[in-house]
Amino acid sequence: MNSKKSSQLLQQLIFVGPSALCFLVIVVVPFLLGLYYSFTDWNGVSRHAGWVGFRNYIHIFTEDPAFLNSFWFTVKFTVLGVILTNVLGFILAYVLTRSLLTRNALRTVFFVPHVIGGLLLGFIWQFIFVKGFSSVGAATGLSFFKLPWLGTEATAFWAVVIVFVWQNAGYLMVIYISSLNNVPKSLIEAAQIDGASRGQVLRKITVPLVMPAVTVCLFLAISWSFKLFDLNLSLTKGGPFKSTESVALNIYNEAFNISRFGMGSAKAIIFFIVVALISILQVRATKRKEVEV
Amino acid sequence: MMHTSTNTGTNRGTSPRAGARTSRGYRAKRLILELLMILLALVFLVPFYFLLVNSVKSFGDILTNSAGWPHAFLWNNYAQAWKITAFPKVFGNSLLIAVISNVLLALISSMAAYRMVRRDTVFNRLLFAGFVAAMVIPFQSIMIPLVKVVSTLGLMDTRTGLIICYLGFGAPLSVFLFHGFVKSVPREIEEAGRVDGCSTYGIFFRIVLPLMQPIIVTVIILNALWIWNDYLMPSLILQSPSRQTIPIATYAFFGQFTKQWDLALPALVLGITPIVIFFLAMQKYIIEGIAQGSVKG
Numbered sequence: 001m002n003s004k005k006s007s008q009l010l011q012q013l014i015f016v017g018p019s020a021l022c023f024l025v026i027v028v029v030p031f032l033l034g035l036y037y038s039f040t041d042w043n044g045v046s047r048h049a050g051w052v053g054f055r056n057y058i059h060i061f062t063e064d065p066a067f068l069n070s071f072w073f074t075v076k077f078t079v080l081g082v083i084l085t086n087v088l089g090f091i092l093a094y095v096l097t098r099s100l101l102t103r104n105a106l107r108t109v110f111f112v113p114h115v116i117g118g119l120l121l122g123f124i125w126q127f128i129f130v131k132g133f134s135s136v137g138a139a140t141g142l143s144f145f146k147l148p149w150l151g152t153e154a155t156a157f158w159a160v161v162i163v164f165v166w167q168n169a170g171y172l173m174v175i176y177i178s179s180l181n182n183v184p185k186s187l188i189e190a191a192q193i194d195g196a197s198r199g200q201v202l203r204k205i206t207v208p209l210v211m212p213a214v215t216v217c218l219f220l221a222i223s224w225s226f227k228l229f230d231l232n233l234s235l236t237k238g239g240p241f242k243s244t245e246s247v248a249l250n251i252y253n254e255a256f257n258i259s260r261f262g263m264g265s266a267k268a269i270i271f272f273i274v275v276a277l278i279s280i281l282q283v284r285a286t287k288r289k290e291v292e293v
Numbered sequence: 294m295m296h297t298s299t300n301t302g303t304n305r306g307t308s309p310r311a312g313a314r315t316s317r318g319y320r321a322k323r324l325i326l327e328l329l330m331i332l333l334a335l336v337f338l339v340p341f342y343f344l345l346v347n348s349v350k351s352f353g354d355i356l357t358n359s360a361g362w363p364h365a366f367l368w369n370n371y372a373q374a375w376k377i378t379a380f381p382k383v384f385g386n387s388l389l390i391a392v393i394s395n396v397l398l399a400l401i402s403s404m405a406a407y408r409m410v411r412r413d414t415v416f417n418r419l420l421f422a423g424f425v426a427a428m429v430i431p432f433q434s435i436m437i438p439l440v441k442v443v444s445t446l447g448l449m450d451t452r453t454g455l456i457i458c459y460l461g462f463g464a465p466l467s468v469f470l471f472h473g474f475v476k477s478v479p480r481e482i483e484e485a486g487r488v489d490g491c492s493t494y495g496i497f498f499r500i501v502l503p504l505m506q507p508i509i510v511t512v513i514i515l516n517a518l519w520i521w522n523d524y525l526m527p528s529l530i531l532q533s534p535s536r537q538t539i540p541i542a543t544y545a546f547f548g549q550f551t552k553q554w555d556l557a558l559p560a561l562v563l564g565i566t567p568i569v570i571f572f573l574a575m576q577k578y579i580i581e582g583i584a585q586g587s588v589k590g
Contacts, residue, residue, distance in 0.1 A: 011493055015408035018401040019464045020420055025442065026435075026461020027427050033438035044437075100327045108576060109334040115572040115579075116565045117522025119540045123547055124344050124561055127554060132343040135360040166337065171583065178584035216587045227431045230524050234544070248433040252525075255437045264437050272434035279429045 038266035043259050056266035066242055067267060070250040073243065074226060077160065081225035084165045086217055089172030094202075096173070097180045107177070111170035118167065122234025125163045126150065153243035156236050160244055163231060168224060172217045179213030180206065218282060226275060247271050348558040355554050367555070374559040377550075378542050379534070384567060387538040390452055390527070391520045394459040395513050402464055402512070403505060406471030407497055411480075421472065424465040432462065432525060440529050450532045458530060459520055467512050470586060474508040475501070507585065514575075514582035521568055539564050 038056055042049035060067055092110055096103050113121065129149035137145030149155045183206055191201050229248040232238065238245030238253075245253075251271060255264030347355050349370060350363045358364070374380070409417040439458065440449075448454025478501060486496045502509075524540040531537060537545065543564050550556050572579060 012408065012412070014494075015404040015497075016417065016420065019405040019460070019468060022401070022457060022461035023424065023427070023464045024461075025446075026439065026458050027430065027465070028423070030435040030438040030442050031430065033441065034435055037438060044441075095326060095330060098323070098326070100323065100330065102327060102331060106330050106334050107580070108573075109337055111580070112569065112572065113337070113340075115518060115522075115568050117524065117540055117568075119522070119524040120543055120561055120564050123543065123557070124340055124565075127347070127558065128340050128343050131347070131355065131359040131554070132340075135358070139360060166340075174580055174583050175587045178587075213587070220587070227433065229433065230522075230540075233524075234547070248431070251433050252436075256529075261437050268434040268437060272430060275431050275434075276429045 034265045034268055037262050038269045040262045040265075041260075042262040042265075044255070044261040045259070049262065052262070056263050057270070059263065060266060060270065066245070067247075067250055067254075069242065070238075070245045070247050073157070073245060074228065074247045077157070077164075077228065077246070078222060078225040080161050081164045081168075081228075082218060082221040084161065085168045085172055085221050086214070088165060088169040089217065090176050092169060092173040093176030093180055094206075097177055107170075107173070110173055113167045114171045116167075118230030119234045121163060121167055122231045125159070126235055129159055150236055151240060153240060156240060156244045160228075160232065160235060163235060164225060164228070167231070168221065172221065175213050175217055175220075176210065179210040183209045215283065215287060219279065222278060222282060223275075226278065344558060344562060347554065348562050350555065352553070352555040355558075370555050370559045371563070374556050374563060377556065378546055378560050378563065380563050382535065383537050383539055383542040386452070386536055387521060387567075390455060390459075390538060391517060394456045394463070394520050395516050397456065398460055398463045398467055398516055399509055399512055401460065402467035403471045403502065403509065404497065405464075406468045407475050407501055409468075410472060410475040421468070424468045427465040428469065436525065436529060443530055449530065450536065452531070452536060455527055455530045458526055459516075462526070463516055463519070467516065470508055470512050470515075471505065474505060478504055510578055511582040511586040514579050515586050517571075518568075518579075539567075 037049065039051060039053060040049035041052050041056075096107055096110075100106070116124075133145045133147075133149055137143070147155050149159050187205055187209075188201055191205055196204070227248055228246040229252070232244065232246045232249050233252075236244045238249050247267075248271070251264055251267045254267060255261050343359065346361075346363060347359055349366045349368060350358070351365070351367055354364050409421050443449055443454050443458065446454070448457065482500060482504070483496050486500045491499065522540065524544065527538050528541050528544070531541065534542075534545070543560060546560050547557060
């Protein structure tokens with residue numbers, strides 16, 4: 001009996017040990033340390049981290065307009081990014097589940113931007129906005145292309161949104177396609193025999209049945225846009241005048257550019273709380289709308 | 294909800310509805326829809342056009358004629374970008390890190406998930422709850438102390454350190470996906486193996502692991518795209534140029550050659566080529582893997 005117990009322990013160690021240990025060292029310990037640092041004035045280098053209580057948090061909410069601006073930017077960006085990627089992704093999926101000749105090639109094209117990382121995409125689009133758009137503007141005379149895209153606050157915001165939608169709509173399309181293929185054809189045919197129009201079928205049958213996919217896609221899009229970093233860094237670097245600085249980029253700059261690790265940690269904790277709250281609320285809200293077939 | 298047939302490669306050109314309604318009006322409508330979609334696809338591809346044609350132009354040509362065809366093809370741009378970014382070295386680093394992290398991550402998370410499903414102890418239940426809860430933690434929330442932890446362990450500026458970070462930060466989602474799958478594997482198959490004298494390890498590696506193949510593909514694809522394209526984590530942990538991955542090298546290159554588009558654009562083309570080729574070659578699995586992963590997630 002004793003040897004059986006010890007072999008059980010060994011099995012537990014071998015099977016669960018490696019991932020539990022990595023998880024502990026890489027996620028749990030840093031998370032707890034971060035919580036501690038958020039109450040200190042640690043600068044990242046010195047051995048000593050002085051306890052400052054809630055001073056960092058108070059500072060953030062009362063004397064750090066840049067952080068609050070980055071929050072506001074991130075919220076605006078998330079709302080637009082989530083709506084536009086989901087709407088475009090769903091439309092693409094809806095059309096590309098019909099029997100079009102070039103269907104498979106089109107799916108590939110719409111998906112391909114997603115496999116390229118945000119950092120490289122940001123640099124590619126920097127060129128498009130700076131050089132490409134202006135030459136198209138010169139050739140066609142369209143004022144849309146003549147705007148100083150990355151130069152003004154309003155247009156730089158839309159620049160980030162455009163690239164984000166271009167990058168991610170195809171991914172959501174894939175999820176919506178697989179969900180649309182699961183809608184039973186018999187239900188749709190029955191509705192058509194009863195005289196339902198295409199729009200009615202879409203609203204009354206298709207959309208309720210793809211609600212689980214909507215949950216997933218909203219979750220993914222919110223998570224990507226709220227944690228926007230790579231694309232932000234390479235496309236605008238937060239400019240002009242920090243107007244397009246995301247929360248993630250603000251935290252990064254606070255810690256690694258001006259070496260206020262304590263302050264950065266406090267921001268990171270606030271960021272975590274907000275992300276966790278949004279995730280929980282959102283999953284709860286959409287789960288309620290799901291329908292079982 | 295469990296069995297999603299993704300239906301990506303095979304076409305359903307002869308669906309009953311299309312067959313029933315081949316009136317001329319319907320066909321014309323579909324043709325217009327098809328043309329509209331092709332037009333939209335071309336718009337999606339325009340950035341790649343700009344990238345490719347300008348990557349072989351001279352600097353002056355890029356400035357005066359960025360939308361048009363090159364006056365002369367300067368393939369030498371690529372040779373220079375190849376040399377300055379030390380592309381083979383950087384590509385090798387990216388590949389090494391992505392492959393090792395992926396294999397280890399899939400292995401340790403599938404083992405952990407299997408054990409957690411089959412041994413429903415309080416510890417395992419708590420650990421699983423911890424993994425699920427950690428899925429919402431953004432990387433930016435732990436990156437500052439993580440640097441400190443990695444340097445305390447003496448793993449700063451090592452590829453081993455980076456790989457361990459990927460194992461730890463990737464474990465929650467991977468374990469979660471495997472966990473969902475193992476629950477659907479019937480215990481009876483394992484009982485049969487045990488009767489035949491297999492040890493627990495034998496049962497896992499010879500019976501359960503092969504059954505997990507679809508979810509392994511999903512996990513590897515999701516993690517591969519993430520790790521290959523990740524910039525932030527390697528930028529915090531790797532410092533030596535000889536250890537750089539493609540995203541870090543690209544970022545460093547842009548810092549050095551700002552606005553030198555005749556070098557920057559070919560460097561970008563080099564940077565995106567491996568992952569685009571990988572995607573086109575593995576497209577069927579990638580698309581299916583994503584659809585599967587999202588249904589389970």
